[in-house]
Amino acid sequence: MIEITDIYGRAFKTLRVSLTNTCNLGCVYCVDESDQNRFQKQDILSSNELITQKALSVDEFIEVIRSLHEILGLETLRLTGGEPTLYRDLVPLLKGIRGIGISAIKMTTNGYLLSHKIEQYAEAGLTSLNISLDAIEPEPFFQMSRRRNIQKILEGIIRAVELGLEVKINCVVMKGLNENQIIPLLNFAQRYNIRIRFLELMQMGHLYGNFEEYFFSEQDILDVIAAHTSFVTLPRDPSATAKYWELANGYQFGIISNESDPFCNDCNRLRVDSYGNIYGCLSDNTSIPVHEHLNEPDIMEEKLRQALSKKKKKFSGSTLSMLAIGG
Numbered sequence: 264m265i266e267i268t269d270i271y272g273r274a275f276k277t278l279r280v281s282l283t284n285t286c287n288l289g290c291v292y293c294v295d296e297s298d299q300n301r302f303q304k305q306d307i308l309s310s311n312e313l314i315t316q317k318a319l320s321v322d323e324f325i326e327v328i329r330s331l332h333e334i335l336g337l338e339t340l341r342l343t344g345g346e347p348t349l350y351r352d353l354v355p356l357l358k359g360i361r362g363i364g365i366s367a368i369k370m371t372t373n374g375y376l377l378s379h380k381i382e383q384y385a386e387a388g389l390t391s392l393n394i395s396l397d398a399i400e401p402e403p404f405f406q407m408s409r410r411r412n413i414q415k416i417l418e419g420i421i422r423a424v425e426l427g428l429e430v431k432i433n434c435v436v437m438k439g440l441n442e443n444q445i446i447p448l449l450n451f452a453q454r455y456n457i458r459i460r461f462l463e464l465m466q467m468g469h470l471y472g473n474f475e476e477y478f479f480s481e482q483d484i485l486d487v488i489a490a491h492t493s494f495v496t497l498p499r500d501p502s503a504t505a506k507y508w509e510l511a512n513g514y515q516f517g518i519i520s521n522e523s524d525p526f527c528n529d530c531n532r533l534r535v536d537s538y539g540n541i542y543g544c545l546s547d548n549t550s551i552p553v554h555e556h557l558n559e560p561d562i563m564e565e566k567l568r569q570a571l572s573k574k575k576k577k578f579s580g581s582t583l584s585m586l587a588i589g590g
């Protein structure tokens with residue numbers, strides 16, 4: 264292991280691996296309307312730049328993850344995307360990652376394909392799931408995701424809870440589109456004792472520089488919940504994205520406030536995209552290829568230092584969409 268820290272004491276301990284930059288939903292904050300018809304079929308680097316590279320194979324992903332773990336001593340690995348459940352060899356990949364010895368293997372998914380596959384994922388080593396759900400009623404769900412059949416996602420969530428996995432729900436709140444879903448979602452999450460986190464809209468991809476119309480702040484979200492029930496603020500965990508609040512009955516909900524209260528000061532996240540390039544910051548487009556240098560520790564160290572130097576003091580958006588960089 265090598266100590267790679269910046270002047271603020273930040274080091275990479277969480278690896279977020281994007282398995283694909285394609286998706287089976289079309290969330291309005293993530294996919295531009297004009298990209299809708301092509302993003303499922305082709306790889307999209309940004310809204311107007313198509314690339315022809317193929318996503319890494321299982322063996323290639325394992326090689327990259329193993330090499331980064333040996334250098335950094337990773338504590339957590341999170342699979343994401345695009346939609347990670349679309350990666351065809353997800354089960355072998357999970358087994359391979361378990362073999363590397365990273366203690367927590369997590370995934371962020373839209374849940375659309377979960378209900379039939381979740382047993383296999385759990386058996387293969389998945390320990391925890393964050394499932395994105397922006398509405399509980401069919402019409403606002405369609406407004407947010409451009410897809411029908413929310414029932415499939417709810418079944419997947421309930422199945423994951425039944426299997427004993429740690430499950431959280433992520434809900435991006437957009438003014439005028441789904442703020443009326445905050446209380447129904449909070450009620451649903453409480454019923455199944457799942458922590459829910461409400462996410463402030465982030466200016467990424469097609470929303471870069473143009474998100475204020477839809478922005479619903481941490482304070483706006485708290486105001487909606489306060490009109491319904493009382494709560495107290497909990498202390499924030501180190502390196503966490505979310506802050507949490509506790510209701511009188513002990514139930515805890517979170518908010519991820521990228522704009523109102525950025526959490527860059529103790530950020531420990533490194534990203535790998537589906538082609539094996541690393542990114543030091545969600546808010547920086549610099550893609551650093553590493554797969555040709557995995558067995559060259561000096562070069563890897565230099566590249567990781569370069570990635571760490573990209574971290575920000577405050578999230579300031581990105582022209583890359585979450586699909587491309589791995590949310």
Ligand SMILES: Nc1nc2c(ncn2[C@@H]2O[C@H](COP(=O)(O)OP(=O)(O)OP(=O)(O)O)[C@@H](O)[C@H]2O)c(=O)[nH]1
Binds near residue numbers: 521532
């Ligand atoms: N600025 C910033 N936001 C991030 C980063 N990673 C995650 N987020 C935000 O957190 C949201 C939820 O991310 P998840 O994939 O659920 O991961 P997480 O919040 O780190 O998960 P937990 O470890 O379970 O709390 C994302 O959609 C972003 O809004 C990051 O590195 N930088």
Ligand SMILES: C[S@@+](CC[C@H](N)C(=O)[O-])C[C@H]1O[C@@H](n2cnc3c(N)ncnc32)[C@H](O)[C@@H]1O
Binds near residue numbers: 286292
């Ligand atoms: C990019 S997705 C990838 C994983 C998976 N497809 C999913 O939706 O969970 C990861 C997370 O990023 C969030 N996200 C994507 N674009 C966002 C934006 N512009 N602002 C806030 N959150 C965003 C999604 O809601 C999701 O919770």
Ligand code: SF4
Binds near residue numbers: 288290345395585586
């Ligand atoms: S947020 Fe996730 S589910 Fe929605 S379009 Fe983006 S990658 Fe797909």
Ligand code: SF4
Binds near residue numbers: 526544545575576
């Ligand atoms: S914007 Fe960059 S530095 Fe800030 S929390 Fe996200 S990845 Fe970390």
